[in-house]
Amino acid sequence: MARKQVLLNAFNMNCVGHINHGLWAHPRDRSSDYHSLDYWTELAQLLERGLFDGLFLADIVGVYDVYEGNVDLTLRESIQLPVNDPLMLVSAMAASTRHLGFGVTANLSYEAPYLFARRLSTLDHLSRGRIGWNIVTGYLDSAARAMGRPGQVEHDRRYDQADEYLDVLYKLWESSWADDAVIGDRERRVYARPERVRPVHHNGEFYQVEGYHLTEPSPQRTPVLFQAGASARGLRFAGQHAECVFIMGQDRNSVRKQVSAIRQAAQAAGRDPEAIKVFMGITVVVGATEQHAKEKHAEYLRYASPEAGLAHYAASTGIDLSRYGPDEPIRAQKTNAIESAAKALTHGGDWTVRRILEQNALGGRYPALVGSPSAVAEQMLDWVDDTGLDGFNLTRTVTPESYEDFIRWVMPELQNRGRYKTAYAQGSLRHKLFGAGSRLPVQHPGAAHRFV
Numbered sequence: 001m002a003r004k005q006v007l008l009n010a011f012n013m014n015c016v017g018h019i020n021h022g023l024w025a026h027p028r029d030r031s032s033d034y035h036s037l038d039y040w041t042e043l044a045q046l047l048e049r050g051l052f053d054g055l056f057l058a059d060i061v062g063v064y065d066v067y068e069g070n071v072d073l074t075l076r077e078s079i080q081l082p083v084n085d086p087l088m089l090v091s092a093m094a095a096s097t098r099h100l101g102f103g104v105t106a107n108l109s110y111e112a113p114y115l116f117a118r119r120l121s122t123l124d125h126l127s128r129g130r131i132g133w134n135i136v137t138g139y140l141d142s143a144a145r146a147m148g149r150p151g152q153v154e155h156d157r158r159y160d161q162a163d164e165y166l167d168v169l170y171k172l173w174e175s176s177w178a179d180d181a182v183i184g185d186r187e188r189r190v191y192a193r194p195e196r197v198r199p200v201h202h203n204g205e206f207y208q209v210e211g212y213h214l215t216e217p218s219p220q221r222t223p224v225l226f227q228a229g230a231s232a233r234g235l236r237f238a239g240q241h242a243e244c245v246f247i248m249g250q251d252r253n254s255v256r257k258q259v260s261a262i263r264q265a266a267q268a269a270g271r272d273p274e275a276i277k278v279f280m281g282i283t284v285v286v287g288a289t290e291q292h293a294k295e296k297h298a299e300y301l302r303y304a305s306p307e308a309g310l311a312h313y314a315a316s317t318g319i320d321l322s323r324y325g326p327d328e329p330i331r332a333q334k335t336n337a338i339e340s341a342a343k344a345l346t347h348g349g350d351w352t353v354r355r356i357l358e359q360n361a362l363g364g365r366y367p368a369l370v371g372s373p374s375a376v377a378e379q380m381l382d383w384v385d386d387t388g389l390d391g392f393n394l395t396r397t398v399t400p401e402s403y404e405d406f407i408r409w410v411m412p413e414l415q416n417r418g419r420y421k422t423a424y425a426q427g428s429l430r431h432k433l434f435g436a437g438s439r440l441p442v443q444h445p446g447a448a449h450r451f452v
């Protein structure tokens with residue numbers, strides 16, 4: 001069997017400190033220009049010149065106030081605070097590129113589906129079918145309090161609510177307007193045919209919606225659906241809805257298991273197991289030679305903040321890691337944050353703050369590949385071939401330098417091995433990823449809602 005072509009997203013966020021914390025202080029880092037549009041349009045153009053499949057933008061609603069019970073370190077190190085709205089970036093970046101896809105994170109917990117459906121349809125039009133949505137429900141109590149609620153909805157219930165939210169969105173995106181609703185006939189004075197547009201009726205546990213989708217059919221209708229939940233309930237949700245799943249992994253055995261569990265979840269939901277593309281987050285530090293890469297890595301380490309990484313991890317797990325001595329095992333406790341992250345930290349009893357800080361040497365927890373161009377490419381391909389992954393979300397270190405280095409050094413190595421494209425395919429993001437048109441495949445639950 002021909003070996004897979006690797007898929008690649010740049011992983012970023014509309015903020016200063018994203019994953020590899022502390023590197024904003026590096027003299028060559030430009031992440032503090034995140035509030036300028038040029039920063040984003042230049043980045044999008046760079047990624048498109050480098051043939052990246054997409055730019056994946058994380059987002060968070062709320063602040064990281066778990067570590068030491070306050071936001072002091074969060075502010076000092078700019079740990080995803082301040083953070084601007086990611087959706088607002090897409091139209092400018094779409095205008096300055098032709099092919100790059102955009103996977104944008106948006107939290108559904110605090111927003112009416114009717115309005116959100118229109119915003120994404122608008123971006124699907126403006127980007128000509130290049131928009132994807134990373135479905136998140138949030139994991140921070142600080143967000144719930146900011147939205148006037150005592151705390152978050154309980155973990156599994158958040159997924160129940162998300163299921164229903166998606167159901168409403170499918171109705172709006174897929175069923176309100178028929179493909180042939182808009183004819184724009186000037187002579188007959190018919191822009192849209194009334195008999196081919198219908199309202200949505202939804203009366204559920206969380207949402208009641210009576211109304212017409214406000215947007216005429218966009219290229220993909222439903223944006224490409226990304227998701228990142230890894231708990232049992234999260235996997236069930238992914239199996240049902242996700243087209244791309246983003247995972248965190250440290251070792252090949254557990255990643256192989258995660259990939260296979262995701263494919264099984266798709267199958268259990270009546271879908272093709274290969275209908276989900278699985279991406280793993282990685283960090284790459286590369287130079288012309290292994291020696292150059294090691295020197296660059298050592299230079300980056302001088303600016304990184306492992307403690308800021310620890311504070312980020314505390315918020316992800318809901319566990320205040322500042323309360324632990326350096327060698328004290330982290331104890332299991334029930335939290336309402338990211339269940340899989342909390343379990344990974346407390347499982348087996350061998351994680352300590354000292355070990356997390358070592359793992360976070362570059363300021364973040366993603367596996368770091370440091371080496372010559374060919375060594376990095378080989379390691380990436382080994383991950384794919386050994387685990388069944390489809391591709392990677394590449395974190396930034398010093399930005400945009402780390403993307404430039406990757407494009408200059410690693411892309412050609414992947415291409416020379418026949419494992420990365422040398423030109424973009426035409427068409428929408430969904431078509432580029434799956435090669436089967438712009439619309440949801442028929443097995444996907446959203447497709448059942450189509451107005452035919």
Ligand SMILES: Cc1cc2nc3c(=O)[nH]c(=O)nc-3n(C[C@H](O)[C@H](O)[C@H](O)COP(=O)(O)O)c2cc1C
Binds near residue numbers: 058105337
């Ligand atoms: C790699 C990765 C990236 C994530 N990015 C975000 C994000 O940008 N914003 C967010 O609110 N949640 C993010 N999450 C959290 C997930 O959306 C989800 O809430 C969490 O993984 C729940 O997982 P669980 O099912 O294990 O509880 C991310 C999770 C992972 C594993």
